[in-house]
Amino acid sequence: MKIAILGYGTVGSGVYELLEQHSHIQVKKIWNRPNPDKQIPLWCEDFKQILLDEDITCVVETLNGIHPAYECITACLKQGKHVVSANKAVIAPYYEYFKQLAQDNQVSFLFEASVAGGIPWIHHLERAKKANTISRCYGILNGTSNFILTKMTQEEKNFEQVLTKAQELGYAEADPSADIDGIDILNKINISASVAFNGKINPEELLTCSMRYISQADISYFKQKGFTLKYLGDIQVKGETYEGSVLLNAVDTHSLEGNVFDQYNLVSLVGSNIGTLKFFGQGAGKKATADAIVQNLLDIQEGKKDQQSLPLNQLQYRPLDSHAYVIKSSKKIPEQWIQAKDSHYYQTTYLTTVQVKELLAYLDDPQAVVVRIMNNLG
Ligand SMILES: NC(=O)C1=CN([C@@H]2O[C@H](COP(=O)(O)OP(=O)(O)OC[C@H]3O[C@@H](n4cnc5c(N)ncnc54)[C@H](OP(=O)(O)O)[C@@H]3O)[C@@H](O)[C@H]2O)C=CC1
Numbered sequence: 001m002k003i004a005i006l007g008y009g010t011v012g013s014g015v016y017e018l019l020e021q022h023s024h025i026q027v028k029k030i031w032n033r034p035n036p037d038k039q040i041p042l043w044c045e046d047f048k049q050i051l052l053d054e055d056i057t058c059v060v061e062t063l064n065g066i067h068p069a070y071e072c073i074t075a076c077l078k079q080g081k082h083v084v085s086a087n088k089a090v091i092a093p094y095y096e097y098f099k100q101l102a103q104d105n106q107v108s109f110l111f112e113a114s115v116a117g118g119i120p121w122i123h124h125l126e127r128a129k130k131a132n133t134i135s136r137c138y139g140i141l142n143g144t145s146n147f148i149l150t151k152m153t154q155e156e157k158n159f160e161q162v163l164t165k166a167q168e169l170g171y172a173e174a175d176p177s178a179d180i181d182g183i184d185i186l187n188k189i190n191i192s193a194s195v196a197f198n199g200k201i202n203p204e205e206l207l208t209c210s211m212r213y214i215s216q217a218d219i220s221y222f223k224q225k226g227f228t229l230k231y232l233g234d235i236q237v238k239g240e241t242y243e244g245s246v247l248l249n250a251v252d253t254h255s256l257e258g259n260v261f262d263q264y265n266l267v268s269l270v271g272s273n274i275g276t277l278k279f280f281g282q283g284a285g286k287k288a289t290a291d292a293i294v295q296n297l298l299d300i301q302e303g304k305k306d307q308q309s310l311p312l313n314q315l316q317y318r319p320l321d322s323h324a325y326v327i328k329s330s331k332k333i334p335e336q337w338i339q340a341k342d343s344h345y346y347q348t349t350y351l352t353t354v355q356v357k358e359l360l361a362y363l364d365d366p367q368a369v370v371v372r373i374m375n376n377l378g
């Protein structure tokens with residue numbers, strides 16, 4: 001099989017290097033914008049040279065963000081080329097569109113690397129879905145934020161210092177605010193919901209809180225109480241309704257999630273027969289992510305059939321659960337929402353995600369630190 005790669009950054013170069021060991025998959029062309037700082041093997045300047053090359057039957061997309069990735073994926077699928085993408089920012093909003101285009105053109109659109117890097121999460125979701133009704137997907141889904149929390153907790157490093165290290169190691173997004181403000185996890189939760197529930201969600205409805213204002217003092221405060229802070233994505237479904245969140249969670253120090261460090265991820269599904277299933281591995285990084293892409297290329301080579309039934313069902317947001325939260329804010333939180341106060345940490349009464357959003361809108365404090373108390377992660 002002859003392929004092309006779009007984007008020669010951390011992941012694209014990783015795919016090229018791994019494929020040097022695969023004699024049956026040959027990289028014919030690599031498209032990247034002109035970059036004098038990079039030596040790009042097989043570089044081609046014009047994307048059309050790839051699109052119109054009939055030898056190339058599959059295109060790997062490892063660009064950043066929505067444009068020009070959207071246009072490239074669309075053109076390749078319409079041209080009858082298989083597409084493998086790692087780019088969650090474009091897959092999350094256009095999942096159904098790309099899947100439909102692939103079906104219409106009798107090709108595959110695969111995206112294992114887009115959620116949880118090297119973990120074969122999508123493969124196992126699709127497999128679990130065949131025999132189970134899946135009601136929840138949750139976990140540590142971002143390597144950069146987990147790397148930051150680990151180094152702040154274990155080595156008492158400061159936030160900015162560790163974020164720079166995560167960028168150097170190739171874990172962070174081109175704009176790392178996606179990692180620390182929750183957008184990246186939101187995209188991964190959205191893609192997981194499309195696969196697991198055959199469901200369409202509105203990501204803006206999820207309770208999404210940044211982790212960028214966490215301090216060493218906050219970490220120590222929770223540590224004293226037996227908690228480790230983890231930045232989790234969570235989505236649950238009941239019938240045609242769903243609820244979800246992306247935020248810091250205080251998890252038991254002895255829990256599995258509490259013991260996942262560095263760029264590693266731990267992602268779980270809850271199935272009607274199997275109960276909770278957990279998958280652990282590297283969620284970010286060159287080689288691990290490239291491996292997930294190569295796995296998809298091998299799927300295509302072996303003629304693996306697509307599992308997705310379309311169209312997706314539109315789900316409605318409705319709170320399904322309530323939790324206690326700890327909120328650190330310089331603003332005063334009204335009594336009716338508070339169960340206890342400890343210095344400037346307010347512990348709330350049990351609140352739904354919708355109530356927390358109301359409280360945060362009332363507070364209007366962009367630097368508030370919001371932590372969900374998560375005693376039982378399953
Ligand atoms: N890094 C990781 O661990 C993981 C990344 N991903 C996803 O994989 C994709 C690639 O990530 P990563 O390799 O880390 O990112 P990089 O920024 O390292 O690589 C992106 C590449 O795309 C090129 N590029 C960007 N915009 C354009 C454009 N308009 N035209 C042509 N080329 C362009 C860049 O060129 P230039 O160098 O000139 O800027 C760069 O070579 C992203 O969508 C990311 O979310 C998924 C899982 C894990």
Ligand SMILES: N[C@@H](CC=O)C(=O)O
Pocket residue numbers: 114116117141142143144145171172173179184283284285
């Ligand atoms: N920036 C992402 C890369 C993988 O998806 C992360 O840190 O997890």
